[in-house]
Amino acid sequence: MEGAADGEAEGKGAPTLNRRIRADIEAKILSGEWGPGHRIPYEHELMAQYGCARMTVNKVVSELAAAGLIERRRRAGSFVAAPRIQSAILQIPDIEAEVTARGEAYRYELLRQERRPAARSVPAEWALAPRGRVLEIECRHMAGSRPFALEHRLINLSAVPEAEAVDFARQAPSSWLVGHVPWTAAEHKIAAVNALPEMAKRLDIPDGSACLELVRRTWRGDENITLVRQTFRGDLFDLVARFTPAQTPNGG
Amino acid sequence: MEGAADGEAEGKGAPTLNRRIRADIEAKILSGEWGPGHRIPYEHELMAQYGCARMTVNKVVSELAAAGLIERRRRAGSFVAAPRIQSAILQIPDIEAEVTARGEAYRYELLRQERRPAARSVPAEWALAPRGRVLEIECRHMAGSRPFALEHRLINLSAVPEAEAVDFARQAPSSWLVGHVPWTAAEHKIAAVNALPEMAKRLDIPDGSACLELVRRTWRGDENITLVRQTFRGDLFDLVARFTPAQTPNGG
């Protein structure tokens, strides 16, 4: 990804040789002067051009390859990669941070909590914890006096037995999980749904109002840790994703 | 980022020293043995531990920092970073590819097209092309005989004068733009909206049905190239994002 090994600030910072070379190559590619498939100079050519050691140019070109801007092939050289518009960095905000950033008071309400064996009749639940036990939590996130989002969560107690003892009336499950359970992979599904009557009532919106639904599954290795569905009021919440062709997650 | 400079295959590949060190550190972090805030060994300690040069361990730790797994602070050391659930790689699919991948026939319909000076009364339009001209396009993406998405697009003709001569009845604006106009930054906003009567009619859904709305702005340098709003039938389309704490776009 991105800013890569040379720091974090995007294009700015001290004008190190590394950054200069990188900026030069990026400029050629982003300006279109070097289109997709164009072969960039060999490492030894860049060495000569910039009068530096091979490791220096190697690092730059390797970073660009890691960023997806170019592809490297032994014996053939390095080539400008085809642009990948379809990939973006999505910011999935922490709900508490999102609410407080809007200057509203965040409050969390536990609506329901239940520990039980996973139900074989519910495919999602059985997939989460086959032959195991689950902790089911329903809660609500408030922005001031208005409901902001509903959350329905299943935690695999076989994978996270410590969750059994946590008081989720005091602490939101997401914040507890983030701080206590490392994870290795996750998947989001983002959809638009019409609020059903029960949901509409809890979100204090008219029946059928459009809501943004975020379903997230999180794994640690092969083990599924949790499955959560967060339903946001469509009138209060948008997801925003900023990105560049170089896929810089931290960048501007 | 991520797989970083040492190739691309995720955790696999030749057991180079680089990969061994990286795998060791990642294992400690992902297993929870080194929790958030834990200081990892100094570079000179890792040098001694693995009996290698400093550049070798420096590269590994720098890659892990670029991946967001750790944070580095001069004079203090390198520390395990707090997990960043909020960041994900979002796959923004090409609509044609998305439709054909479902085994349906893709068809594109141009509904309206108009070249005109940017209207100062429309903030979004004026922001796109102040004192310039815009090309406004409305079109529809079909999956078989069913509408799949509506698209409303503004192209800044001052930034992309070539667009003036293109026949957008034959080619979708997105596919033309991707192939002809390099860009440097973009921004997505994802929202859930209730279909208005006109929109519902064109999408062949009941009034008020939930739709997923994707608004994308694209820049080349400081110049705003295009502003597009794509409205997907909520019942036919979800966005999916897969990711890991290390933010590997290419990885599994």
Next chain:
DNA sequence: TAGTGGTCTAGACCACAGA
């Protein structure tokens, strides 16, 4: 101010794929 990371050098050997 001492010690960390940030960067760079001038070499080297190797694997591998293209010609």
Next chain:
DNA sequence: CTGTGGTCTAGACCACTAG
């Protein structure tokens, strides 16, 4: 085969900052 990239070494100087 030949030449590319992949990796690694054993140093070096510097910037920054935590103590």
